[in-house]
Amino acid sequence: MPIAKVGDIDLYYEVHGKGEPLLLIMGYGSNSGHWFVILPRLAAHFQTIIFDNRGTGRSGKPEIPYTADMMVGDPIGLMDSLGIDSAHVFGTSMGGMIAQQIALEHPARVKKLVLGCTSCGGAHAVGSTPEARDFLFNPERAKWSDEERARSTVPWLWNQDFIDRHPEAVERYVKMTTQHATPMHGYMGQAHFILTHDTYDRLPDLKIPTLVLTGKRDRLIPCENSAILASRIPGAELVMFEKAGHGFISDTMEESSEKIISFLKR
Secondary structure: OOOOEEEEEEEEEEEEEOOEEEEOOOOOOOHHHHHOOOOHHHHOOEEEEEEEEOOOOOOOOOOOOOOHHHHHHHHHHHHHOOOOEEEEEEEEHHHHHHHHHHHHHHHEEEEEEEOOOOOEEEOOOOOEEEHHHHHHHHHHHHHOOOHHHHHHHHHHOOHHHHHHHHHEEEEEHHHHHHHHHHHHHHHHHHHHHHHHHHOHHHHHHHHOOEEEEEEEEOOOOOOOHHHHHHHHHOOOEEEEEOOOOOOOHHHOHHHHHHHHHHHHHH
């Protein structure tokens, strides 16, 4: 099992494919296995590195609030351990927040930046609905089984058409989620990072080619947040998928992977 010692924790990671390095950063409470839909497509073109954020999967799960320095330091430390000076970086949801901060704090380490269904955070962000906030941060979820939490997440990620057409993807998601379940203190540690994330004022300083992607039907992080990011980052490209939700990389497998690969190879 590939483990990198980074700072105060062990990070689980995998490397797939060959070519220019591409670092993928997953979202809130999710583990590296949740890249399964798009990973083969990206690994056919890039040396694709996936890892479990602290608090999830097979990485360390300290019972403390996770700060920006920690969430940024983990992937940077992983790159160091793999001897990677710079890489393309693609972060989705919370992973997109981490990716923004990597690009701002360590611009020389990022070749191109892809931000998926994410936000600048802070007072300028467009907030989620009360229902979404309750789903994300409700402590009552601690009383649910791992499978109940996994299945309750599915309709927040994918549109019903994808769910109906790909029951095997739903079952694989549930298996990936329950096999390496995120403990509640992992969720709470990551929630601290999300709730303190705010890059709005610094985004105009980014000089890295950036692609911003989202689904117009995203109920967790409203699509307006991607428009804000694209308007603040000089030269950023914005793509909104009309019928997709928060899990746009699944809802729009072919189109979104083509957009990402084309942008990174351009």
